[in-house]
Amino acid sequence: MIVRRDVLRASKAMQERVKNNPKIEILWNHNTKEIVGVSEGFNKTVNGAILLNNKTNEETRIDIEGFFVAIGHHPNSDIFKGQIDTDDEGYIKTVPGSTKTNIPGVFAAGDVQDKTFRQAVTAAGSGCMAAIEAERFLAEQS
Numbered sequence: 138m139i140v141r142r143d144v145l146r147a148s149k150a151m152q153e154r155v156k157n158n159p160k161i162e163i164l165w166n167h168n169t170k171e172i173v174g175v176s177e178g179f180n181k182t183v184n185g186a187i188l189l190n191n192k193t194n195e196e197t198r199i200d201i202e203g204f205f206v207a208i209g210h211h212p213n214s215d216i217f218k219g220q221i222d223t224d225d226e227g228y229i230k231t232v233p234g235s236t237k238t239n240i241p242g243v244f245a246a247g248d249v250q251d252k253t254f255r256q257a258v259t260a261a262g263s264g265c266m267a268a269i270e271a272e273r274f275l276a277e278q279s
């Protein structure tokens with residue numbers, strides 16, 4: 138596991154699970170510079186990564202067969218850019234206490250409009266709110 142800093146942000150319990158797993162080696166203070174592999178036609182395989190130790194500036198190559206990325210969070214709202222109001226980070230703006238956007242009849246729910254909680258249960262809850270608001274909106278149209 139490649140970590141850019143010398144600390145983890147996850148909950149203590151999750152950190153302990155990782156640290157106590159003998160199959161996981163943590164490389165602290167490392168940035169990934171490049172993922173290397175083979176790319177010939179349909180044969181696209183990963184076989185290594187070039188890492189930079191951001192404390193010593195030392196570069197190393199590790200042999201790997203896969204690479205899973207989990208860095209930060211970017212709301213998947215680009216498709217709505219210029220149509221629905223978003224904040225500076227790209228989260229869709231909703232009227233507080235509701236799922237209404239700046240466009241009548243368009244409601245936003247889940248992680249794309251929630252930078253605070255981003256949990257399954259809050260996403261599902263706001264999904265329910267959006268469904269009710271959409272139903273009421275449609276009922277008012279007739």
Ligand SMILES: Cc1cc2nc3c(=O)[nH]c(=O)nc-3n(C[C@H](O)[C@H](O)[C@H](O)COP(=O)(O)OP(=O)(O)OC[C@H]3O[C@@H](n4cnc5c(N)ncnc54)[C@H](O)[C@@H]3O)c2cc1C
Pocket residue numbers: 213216246247248249255256257258260261
């Ligand atoms: C590694 C990880 C661990 C997590 N662990 C937990 C946990 O333990 N407990 C918890 O409560 N939450 C957890 N979460 C958070 C939880 O997964 C999210 O809060 C939740 O999935 C958000 O639901 P959502 O419906 O808003 O978004 P998503 O689940 O991301 O669903 C969005 C959907 O929209 C689709 N989509 C995107 N763009 C388009 C498009 N242009 N056209 C059509 N479809 C599109 C996507 O394919 C996706 O299916 C975790 C998240 C991650 C990444």
